[in-house]
Amino acid sequence: MRSSAFDFASLFPASLPAPAVKWTGAARYNFVGGHNDPEMVPVEALRAAANAVLAREGQALSNYTVNTGPQGYRPLREFVAEKLKRDAGISCTAEDIVLVSGSLQALDLINAVFCERGDTVIYEQESYQGSINRMARMGVNVVGIPLDDGGMRMDALAAALADLKARGVRPKFIYTIPTVQNPTGTILSEARRHELLRLSEEYGVPIFEDDCYADLIWSGKRPPALYAMSKIGGVVHIGSFSKSVAPALRVGYIVAPWEILSRALALKTDAGSGALEQMVLAEFCKPHFQAHVPKLCGALRAKLVTLMESLSEQFGTSAEFEDPPGGIFLWVKLPDQVDSMRLYQKALAAGIAINPGPEWSVNAPYSKSRIRICFASPSHEQIREGIALLAEVCRSEFGVPLRSANVQKRA
Amino acid sequence: MRSSAFDFASLFPASLPAPAVKWTGAARYNFVGGHNDPEMVPVEALRAAANAVLAREGQALSNYTVNTGPQGYRPLREFVAEKLKRDAGISCTAEDIVLVSGSLQALDLINAVFCERGDTVIYEQESYQGSINRMARMGVNVVGIPLDDGGMRMDALAAALADLKARGVRPKFIYTIPTVQNPTGTILSEARRHELLRLSEEYGVPIFEDDCYADLIWSGKRPPALYAMSKIGGVVHIGSFSKSVAPALRVGYIVAPWEILSRALALKTDAGSGALEQMVLAEFCKPHFQAHVPKLCGALRAKLVTLMESLSEQFGTSAEFEDPPGGIFLWVKLPDQVDSMRLYQKALAAGIAINPGPEWSVNAPYSKSRIRICFASPSHEQIREGIALLAEVCRSEFGVPLRSANVQKRA
Numbered sequence: 001m002r003s004s005a006f007d008f009a010s011l012f013p014a015s016l017p018a019p020a021v022k023w024t025g026a027a028r029y030n031f032v033g034g035h036n037d038p039e040m041v042p043v044e045a046l047r048a049a050a051n052a053v054l055a056r057e058g059q060a061l062s063n064y065t066v067n068t069g070p071q072g073y074r075p076l077r078e079f080v081a082e083k084l085k086r087d088a089g090i091s092c093t094a095e096d097i098v099l100v101s102g103s104l105q106a107l108d109l110i111n112a113v114f115c116e117r118g119d120t121v122i123y124e125q126e127s128y129q130g131s132i133n134r135m136a137r138m139g140v141n142v143v144g145i146p147l148d149d150g151g152m153r154m155d156a157l158a159a160a161l162a163d164l165k166a167r168g169v170r171p172k173f174i175y176t177i178p179t180v181q182n183p184t185g186t187i188l189s190e191a192r193r194h195e196l197l198r199l200s201e202e203y204g205v206p207i208f209e210d211d212c213y214a215d216l217i218w219s220g221k222r223p224p225a226l227y228a229m230s231k232i233g234g235v236v237h238i239g240s241f242s243k244s245v246a247p248a249l250r251v252g253y254i255v256a257p258w259e260i261l262s263r264a265l266a267l268k269t270d271a272g273s274g275a276l277e278q279m280v281l282a283e284f285c286k287p288h289f290q291a292h293v294p295k296l297c298g299a300l301r302a303k304l305v306t307l308m309e310s311l312s313e314q315f316g317t318s319a320e321f322e323d324p325p326g327g328i329f330l331w332v333k334l335p336d337q338v339d340s341m342r343l344y345q346k347a348l349a350a351g352i353a354i355n356p357g358p359e360w361s362v363n364a365p366y367s368k369s370r371i372r373i374c375f376a377s378p379s380h381e382q383i384r385e386g387i388a389l390l391a392e393v394c395r396s397e398f399g400v401p402l403r404s405a406n407v408q409k410r411a
Numbered sequence: 412m413r414s415s416a417f418d419f420a421s422l423f424p425a426s427l428p429a430p431a432v433k434w435t436g437a438a439r440y441n442f443v444g445g446h447n448d449p450e451m452v453p454v455e456a457l458r459a460a461a462n463a464v465l466a467r468e469g470q471a472l473s474n475y476t477v478n479t480g481p482q483g484y485r486p487l488r489e490f491v492a493e494k495l496k497r498d499a500g501i502s503c504t505a506e507d508i509v510l511v512s513g514s515l516q517a518l519d520l521i522n523a524v525f526c527e528r529g530d531t532v533i534y535e536q537e538s539y540q541g542s543i544n545r546m547a548r549m550g551v552n553v554v555g556i557p558l559d560d561g562g563m564r565m566d567a568l569a570a571a572l573a574d575l576k577a578r579g580v581r582p583k584f585i586y587t588i589p590t591v592q593n594p595t596g597t598i599l600s601e602a603r604r605h606e607l608l609r610l611s612e613e614y615g616v617p618i619f620e621d622d623c624y625a626d627l628i629w630s631g632k633r634p635p636a637l638y639a640m641s642k643i644g645g646v647v648h649i650g651s652f653s654k655s656v657a658p659a660l661r662v663g664y665i666v667a668p669w670e671i672l673s674r675a676l677a678l679k680t681d682a683g684s685g686a687l688e689q690m691v692l693a694e695f696c697k698p699h700f701q702a703h704v705p706k707l708c709g710a711l712r713a714k715l716v717t718l719m720e721s722l723s724e725q726f727g728t729s730a731e732f733e734d735p736p737g738g739i740f741l742w743v744k745l746p747d748q749v750d751s752m753r754l755y756q757k758a759l760a761a762g763i764a765i766n767p768g769p770e771w772s773v774n775a776p777y778s779k780s781r782i783r784i785c786f787a788s789p790s791h792e793q794i795r796e797g798i799a800l801l802a803e804v805c806r807s808e809f810g811v812p813l814r815s816a817n818v819q820k821r822a
Contacts, residue, residue: 001506004644004668006617011583012674013527019673023480034682036473043469050461050691058454061657062447062788069434095412101512101661104681116424130680172422206417233415246472248686257415262430263423269541270515271445274685275659280461377473 017137027353029386034247034328035377037303040296041246042288049283050276057279065272066279070265072099072253073275076282080239080253083289088214089224090237090255098261101273103212103252106238107134109264110208110254114172115140122160122174122205124152126331126361128182131175131210143171144362149322151181151188154195161203173208173236174200179222180213183331183360183372185324190223197230207235212252215244215293217326218301233257241281243328244293249277300328300376306383307375314391318401328376335400338369347393352386428548438764440797445658445739446788448714451707452657453699460694461687468690476683477690481676483510483664484686487693491650491664494700499625500635501648501666509672512684514623514651514663518545520675521619521647521665525583526551533571533585533616535563537742537772539593542586542621554582555773560733562592562599565606572614584619584647585611590633591624594742594771594783596735601634608641618646623663626655626704628737629712644668652692654739655704660688711739711787717794718786725802729812739787740766746811749780758804763797 001022060066068074077094084090100106107130115121117139123132125144135142143164145156157174164171174196178188188196200207209226227237240252251273254264304323307330311319320333334340340356347354355374357367375383391401412433471477479485488505495501511517518541526532528550534543536555546553554575556567568585575582585607589599599607611618620637638648651663662684665675715734718741722730731744745751751767758765766785768778786794802812 001669001672002503002644004670006641006643006645006668007615008617008668008670010615011525011581011617013525013530015527016524016674017677019670020481020676022669022673023482025480026474026478033475035475038470038473041470041473043465043472046469046472047462047465050465050687051458054454054458054461058457059449059452061454061457061659062449062452063437064444064446064653064658066659067437069436070431071434092413101685102682108680113427114422114424116426130682134680170422204418204421206419206422230417232417233413234417242475247475248472248477248683250681250683250685257417257419258412258433259415259419259430261412262433263427265431266428269519269545270661271513271541272659272661274512274661274688276461276691277685277687280687 027348028351029382029389030353030377031373031375031386032353032355033374033377034242035374036243036247036328037296037299037376040299042284042292045288046280046284050280053279053283061275066275070268070272071097071261072273073278073282076251076278076285079282079285084225084255087222088211089228091228092255096255096261098254098264098268099273099278100252100254100268101270102242102250103210103238103240104130105273106252106254107131109267110236110238110260111135111138112267113260113263120164120169120171122157122171123362124176124181125363126184126367127175128177128210129355129359132360132362142362147181147184147186149186150192151178151186152176152192152196154192154199157196158199161199161205165203171205173206175208175210177210177213178226179211180216180325180327182213182327183329183355185322185327185329185331187217187223187325193223193226193229197226197234200234201232209235209237211237212240213243213327214239216297216300216328218297219325220294220297227255236260244289244296245281245284249281250274251277251281297326303375303380303383304330306380307373307387310384310387314387315401329372329374332371332373334369334371334394335398336369338394338398338400340367340369340371343371343394343397346397347390350389350393352390352393354390438759439762440793440800441764441788442784442786442797443764443766444785444788445653446785447654447658447739448707448710448787451710453695453703456699457691457695461691464690464694472686477686481679481683482508482672483684484689484693487689487696490693490696495636495666498633499622500639502639503666507666507672509665509675509679510684510689511663511665511679512681513653513661514621514649515541516684517649517663517665518542520678521649521671522546522549523678524671524674531575531580531582533568533582534773535587535592536774537595537778538586539588539621540766540770543771543773553773558592558595558597560597561603562589562597563587563603563607565603565610568607569610572610572616576614582616584617586619586621588621588624589637590622591627591736591738593624593738594740594766596733596738596740596742598628598634598736604634604637604640608637608645611645612643620646620648622648623651624654624738625650627708627711627739629708630736631705631708638666647671655700655707656692656695660692661685662688662692708737714786714791714794715741717791718784718798721795721798725798726812740783740785743782743784745780745782745805746809747780749805749809749811751778751780751782754782754805754808757808758801761800761804763801763804765801
């Protein structure tokens with residue numbers, strides 16, 4: 001890491017974001033990021049897959065898109081189509097899919113297909129930080145719809161759409177994470193999905209469905225995707241293998257009508273996403289995906305139980321949360337006097353990384369005392385130790401939880 | 412591939428590029444794109460590398476950046492630092508490198524660090540289409556500097572910089588492909604490199620050095636990188652493994668002072684580039700890269716010879732070109748009456764894909780009768796057949812080459 005005598009800074013656009021801080025390693029107790037359980041990476045099966053596919057098709061790596069075109073490695077697209085039919089009720093073919101470099105590239109492409117500075121979009125009030133930040137960077141206004149235990153509230157959505165229409169604003173899309181919502185963990189019911197689609201049609205506002213956590217449901221059962229339920233094809237659907245196989249592979253997908261895919265492909269000027277990872281995934285998924293996911297869910301559910309027990313032990317009634325039906329994170333309400341942005345800083349200094357609520361919400365007062373805790377990556381022991389230490393930090397900074405809370409032990 | 416009853420089109424920004432055309436397979440004679448020689452993909456060594464690195468570190472795929480941070484897989488950064496020291500005279504460490512999803516992502520990031528709509532940059536007059544197109548999309552003005560057999564002409568650069576300064580314009584950077592220039596194949600001499608650096612300093616305009624073809628030099632000898640020669644650190648250097656190992660792996664790198672890397676990292680919101688590909692490359696490159704590259708160059712040089720012989724046989728004196736010192740493409744001048752944009756269309760209809768000059772130049776009249784022919788991917792036989800067919804198309808459309816040209820056989 002070296003610096004330069006050249007005056008670069010005077011050339012930077014004023015709109016450039018602040019420089020990144022030098023990375024110095026992850027926190028000891030790392031409860032942030034979509035990292036997964038290292039023990040659950042199917043290493044041997046991925047190794048066998050890499051062996052087989054390289055032996056059979058390795059020469060195709062000489063071609064930017066391994067001779068299957070800009071939509072991505074065809075056998076993986078075929079697997080995605082089968083998987084979506086089986087799990088999400090989506091009827092599509094490999095032609096309706098574009099493989100991308102993680103669902104983050106899907107966000108970038110679809111955002112760019114619809115939005116420009118000054119536009120308006122509708123989000124769940126609490127949402128993925130990376131999605132919210134992208135809109136801020138693009139200068140797009142986000143209207144947040146409150147959630148309850150059943151996901152996005154349709155009465156609030158109806159009111160927001162009516163209000164925007166009255167003001168002459170047609171939002172570019174309704175962005176939703178309906179199936180294991182990030183960060184609240186809720187699943188939008190089928191009835192609400194029907195209502196969401198009805199409102200989408202009535203107001204001519206398409207739905208942008210981000211289903212990147214939908215594989216991680218303890219029961220293995222999920223409602224059909226909005227994409228599957230739309231009678232007029234008014235939904236763009238994205239998903240990922242980051243949560244179900246391994247995040248570092250960076251493979252996601254877009255399912256959409258050709259009107260959208262052709263626009264997204266025109267913006268995808270990366271000469272193709274990494275093909276080896278697509279090839280290895282396809283080779284792995286066909287025989288192993290369906291058996292792998294329930295095993296992974298079992299391991300994640302066990303970690304969630306450890307997290308919830310640790311919170312109850314250490315925070316008592318000071319930490320409020322719902323037992324989520326899936327996912328890798330828990331959305332926790334702390335007492336009102338807790339400023340989670342300050343807690344975040346103090347916890348980090350103590351070696352604990354958490355997500356402060358305001359970074360995962362467009363409603364600062366509502367999220368002020370809330371935090372997101374990711375539980376997939378740390379070990380059971382790290383979860384117990386980390387939450388105990390977090391309680392110490394919280395107590396010394398905000399006077400909560402009271403020490404007496406500790407007496408509440410697991411049932 | 413399906414279409415929708417939903418009216419998406421009325422929501423698209425006016426600035427959206429035209430939709431992509433559905434891919435229907437590569438041309439039979441494919442002389443476009445940076446594809447490489449399928450026979451030269453080191454499949455067995457990559458397989459062994461994948462095996463070894465997955466067995467040893469596969470669990471790290473549970474972490475977005477395999478626990479080595481947002482700059483990318485550390486062992487590959489360490490290899491790049493060694494390689495650049497050995498080959499390009501660059502003295503740097505893993506801390507000075509960011510791994511990216513192909514050098515195309517490097518272009519996007521560095522362009523965004525410096526440029527906004529209305530800015531001006533300096534390019535070689537003939538340059539990589541993907542770079543030129545990116546500037547057009549961003550609304551950035553490109554000033555083109557003519558090349559000769561020795562690369563960018565320093566007299567023309569000096570004049571352009573003086574002219575821009577007189578008009579109050581400080582260009583954001585001088586973008587150059589100095590080492591096997593695309594499409595002309597030239598190598599900028601060390602003397603011109605000194606002059607380029609002097610002008611860069613004098614006018615306070617940094618250099619953006621794209622060295623993605625620099626490994627493919629027949630002699631194995633290259634001048635030091637501009638990055639290595641700059642005394643004040645006024646150069647951003649990018650490179651790639653696409654040309655030297657396999658394009659579909661999508662792994663490139665940026666070498667720059669921290670002032671630049673920290674800005675690029677702030678814009679790199681993709682949660683890391685594909686880690687498996689970085690891991691496999693690192694494992695492969697350490698023992699094999701130095702022996703692999705000369706073998707690859709030998710195979711490419713042989714294809715170039717076939718291409719030049721075929722052109723001489725089929726076009727005679729109607730095809731003018733220099734024998735390039737490396738690379739995967741030949742820049743060919745056809746007779747003035749040839750409109751290469753029309754030739755491109757007619758050739759494509761006949762099953763031959765070529766790059767028309769105007770897409771690789773900011774000077775339309777100069778490039779009108781020029782074409783770029785990539786020779787790495789087609790077989791020797793395809794090169795011979797494809798060039799013979801191209802001569803037929805050219806003759807029927809433009810009356811050149813005359814049929815008598817065919818009598819000129821190889822020496």
